Amino acid sequence: DTGVSQNPRHKITKRGQNVTFRCDPISEHNRLYWYRQTLGQGPEFLTYFQNEAQLEKSRLLSDRFSAERPKGSFSTLEIQRTEQGDSAMYLCASSLASSGMLNGYTFGSGTRLTVV
Amino acid sequence: AQSVTQLGSHVSVSEGALVLLRCNYSSSVPPYLFWYVQYPNQGLQLLLKYTSAATLVKGINGFEAEFKKSETSFHLTKPSAHMSDAAEYFCAVSEKGYSTLTFGKGTMLLVSP
Numbered sequence: 001d002t003g004v005s006q007n008p009r010h011k012i013t014k015r016g017q018n019v020t021f022r023c024d025p026i027s028e029h030n031r032l033y034w035y036r037q038t039l040g041q042g043p044e045f046l047t048y049f050q051n052e053a054q055l056e057k058s059r060l061l062s063d064r065f066s067a068e069r070p071k072g073s074f075s076t077l078e079i080q081r082t083e084q085g086d087s088a089m090y091l092c093a094s095s096l097a098s099s100g101m102l103n104g105y106t107f108g109s110g111t112r113l114t115v116v
Numbered sequence: 117a118q119s120v121t122q123l124g125s126h127v128s129v130s131e132g133a134l135v136l137l138r139c140n141y142s143s144s145v146p147p148y149l150f151w152y153v154q155y156p157n158q159g160l161q162l163l164l165k166y167t168s169a170a171t172l173v174k175g176i177n178g179f180e181a182e183f184k185k186s187e188t189s190f191h192l193t194k195p196s197a198h199m200s201d202a203a204e205y206f207c208a209v210s211e212k213g214y215s216t217l218t219f220g221k222g223t224m225l226l227v228s229p
Contacts, residue, residue, distance in 0.1 A: 004159070006159075031215065033216070040125075040221065040222075041221055041222070042120075042206050042208075042219030042220050042221050042222050043160070043206070043217075043219050044219070045216045045217070045218070048215060048216065055215075056215070056216065091159055091160070093160075095215075097215075100215070101148045101167070101210045101214070101215065101217075102148070102165075102167050103162075103165070104150050104152075104162050104165055104208075104217070105162075105217065106162075107152075107159035107160040107161070108159050109157075109158050109159040110157075110158070110159050112157070
């Protein structure tokens with residue numbers, strides 16, 4: 001068990017460019033979550049998957065954001081036409097559906113995006 | 117809708133002093149409650165959780181929290197602060213039957229020698 005892995009750790013991009021982040025959850029976890037954390041705020045829910053199905057999306061997830069989990073293992077989060085307001089830490093977490101919320105989530109270390 | 121309020125964006129204590137971080141929640145159904153800790157440039161680590169068993173919950177690193185339904189509170193305490201406790205602490209709520217967490221804005225704990 002190597003925990004939840006996120007890549008890259010840091011990404012600096014110019015406004016208007018597209019970026020993609022990757023998350024590898026704990027191998028036996030079938031639920032995967034994406035959260036966004038801006039400076040001075042707590043994490044805010046973006047979306048989550050159970051296996052390959054995207055079960056819920058937040059209204060924060062504008063049409064410039066898309067997330068996939070094609071084989072029910074790793075997930076990618078893509079932001080198109082980045083804006084300065086997208087600068088944030090993007091956190092991935094995973095859990096086991098059969099446990100519900102009894103054990104909370106295991107978080108990765110995050111990808112810090114800076115849009116210049 | 118569920119929500120979390122953490123009183124005090126910053127709390128300063130001396131090493132060896134009592135740590136008290138406040139969390140109040142709003143939930144229409146019995147909640148699950150969590151405290152997470154975040155060190156600089158890292159993800160969140162689970163400290164402890166309340167899932168409707170014992171109301172006094174013990175976690176890692178000597179932290180504990182008490183669920184008080186009448187006060188809708190879940191305050192985090194530690195009898196004696198260590199320098200290594202300096203970090204940001206987040207309280208979060210989840211309602212039974214839901215799979216998402218709602219976080220508070222966080223409290224930065226500063227520990228001075």
